[in-house]
Amino acid sequence: MLDRSSKIRSLKVFQKFEKAKELRDNINNIREQYTKDWFDKDELRKQTGVALYLIDKVCLSVCVSLCLSVCLSAFNPETQGFICST
Numbered sequence: 001m002l003d004r005s006s007k008i009r010s011l012k013v014f015q016k017f018e019k020a021k022e023l024r025d026n027i028n029n030i031r032e033q034y035t036k037d038w039f040d041k042d043e044l045r046k047q048t049g050v051a052l053y054l055i056d057k058v059c060l061s062v063c064v065s066l067c068l069s070v071c072l073s074a075f076n077p078e079t080q081g082f083i084c085s086t
Contacts, residue, residue, distance in 0.1 A: 031056065 023030070030052070037049030 034049040034052040034056075037045045038053075040046055040049070
């Protein structure tokens with residue numbers, strides 16, 4: 001007999017799969033938008049753009065605390081890379 005939580009887990013996995021299918025159709029638009037956000041005057045939009053880039057390209061998972069100010073200060077939008085100061 002299956003554990004009661006396995007049905008809930010299966011449902012969550014299915015929901016994630018369905019969301020991924022939706023996003024797949026819009027991924028180019030999403031990437032274009034977060035790339036434009038790097039040059040926005042609003043600091044929050046810049047940080048969001050960098051965070052989305054990292055999640056998308058570096059395959060980071062979202063965690064409770066992500067220091068975006070460090071990422072933003074080290075991120076070079078023209079080369080789409082990070083500036084290492086070491």
